[in-house]
Amino acid sequence: MFSPVSPCTWLYSSFPGSLHTPETECYCCSFDDYKLTTEWLLNQTNHRPKVAVICGSGLGLLADGATNKQTFRYQDIPNFPVSTVPGHEGCLVFGKIEDTSCVFMKGHFHLYEGYSLCQVTFPVRIFKLMGVESVLVTNASGGICPDFKVGDIMIIKDHINLPGFAGQHPLCGPNDERFGIRFPCMSDAYSKDLRTLALDVGSELGCSHFLRSGVYCMVSGPNFETIAEARMLLTLGCDSVGMSMVPEVTVAKHSGLRVLGLTLITNKVSLDYSREEKVNHDEVLEICKMRAELLQKLVTTLIGRCQLQSINRH
Numbered sequence: 001m002f003s004p005v006s007p008c009t010w011l012y013s014s015f016p017g018s019l020h021t022p023e024t025e026c027y028c029c030s031f032d033d034y035k036l037t038t039e040w041l042l043n044q045t046n047h048r049p050k051v052a053v054i055c056g057s058g059l060g061l062l063a064d065g066a067t068n069k070q071t072f073r074y075q076d077i078p079n080f081p082v083s084t085v086p087g088h089e090g091c092l093v094f095g096k097i098e099d100t101s102c103v104f105m106k107g108h109f110h111l112y113e114g115y116s117l118c119q120v121t122f123p124v125r126i127f128k129l130m131g132v133e134s135v136l137v138t139n140a141s142g143g144i145c146p147d148f149k150v151g152d153i154m155i156i157k158d159h160i161n162l163p164g165f166a167g168q169h170p171l172c173g174p175n176d177e178r179f180g181i182r183f184p185c186m187s188d189a190y191s192k193d194l195r196t197l198a199l200d201v202g203s204e205l206g207c208s209h210f211l212r213s214g215v216y217c218m219v220s221g222p223n224f225e226t227i228a229e230a231r232m233l234l235t236l237g238c239d240s241v242g243m244s245m246v247p248e249v250t251v252a253k254h255s256g257l258r259v260l261g262l263t264l265i266t267n268k269v270s271l272d273y274s275r276e277e278k279v280n281h282d283e284v285l286e287i288c289k290m291r292a293e294l295l296q297k298l299v300t301t302l303i304g305r306c307q308l309q310s311i312n313r314h
């Protein structure tokens with residue numbers, strides 16, 4: 001019925017009525033496009049998720065703690081992009097953590113794959129229309145802060161949207177007021193309540209010694225940083241750097257969703273020309289594998305606790 005869609009053909013083939021045409025160069029999806037996918041999913045599942053978990057590189061295991069699971073491959077969901085990066089399984093899993101209905105994205109999308117930011121953030125608006133209230137975004141990143149160690153988990157308190165400075169911003173284009181306002185405030189993108197809860201839960205689970213808090217910077221990738229770029233990011237006040245998360249967080253915040261961002265420090269970013277180690281994606285996946293079980297415990301405990309504390313409810 002629906003064919004899988006790749007980064008380059010996706011918008012033209014799936015959205016004949018969309019605003020993105022070669023003439024306009026405007027990368028937007030129409031409200032009807034979001035509605036179609038939402039209705040398709042609501043017809044396929046009885047789950048009505050309140051929490052969405054976006055799993056970054058190698059972190060798909062976060063869904064394993066859920067019960068009553070129902071899985072859809074991205075390629076079978078109308079209008080959904082497909083994952084092209086190793087470590088991103090490419091499926092949507094509905095399930096329950098204790099009494100909370102959740103949806104997990106096992107794999108997400110990146111600018112460097114050739115997707116537009118409208119495609120990268122497409123699932124977030126689907127979650128909003130499905131009734132999700134809180135989004136927990138995870139990914140892998142390199143540690144800039146000299147104190148950070150490989151395997152640390154950083155609770156994101158703020159971000160720098162570097163692609164956004166250059167006009168690569170998911171909210172560019174006509175604003176649809178049904179999602180949010182034209183000029184959203186981003187000074188409180190990451191919920192303080194959820195950050196505090198994450199710290200509390202982390203301490204209960206005995207992982208305070210590698211739980212950090214800091215500023216995350218998004219770059220487009222796909223190359224890892226040069227030394228000069230890494231030094232610039234340190235000067236700008238960044239604690240870690242990665243290639244995802246910020247577009248999803250921005251769109252989630254725009255539509256009034258509560259956001260928690262957790263980034264796993266998979267490597268230390270080189271700030272020194274004499275450093276011999278070279279970062280690579282296999283190393284990133286290896287560290288994700290090492291920390292996946294603990295992150296899963298953190299995420300499932302957090303979600304259970306959210307429900308108890310009614311943080312999901314407005």
Ligand SMILES: O=P(O)(O)O[C@@H]1C[C@H](O)[C@@H](CO)O1
Pocket residue numbers: 056057058085108110138139140141221242243244245280281284
């Ligand atoms: O999907 P995330 O942001 O977790 O993946 C990170 C950034 C790149 O996609 C990749 C680099 O190894 O890992």
Ligand SMILES: Nc1nc2[nH]cnc2c(=O)[nH]1
Pocket residue numbers: 140141142143219221223224225241242243266267268269279284
């Ligand atoms: N940009 C960037 N992304 C990453 N993802 C995981 N590690 C890194 C890193 O060092 N730099």
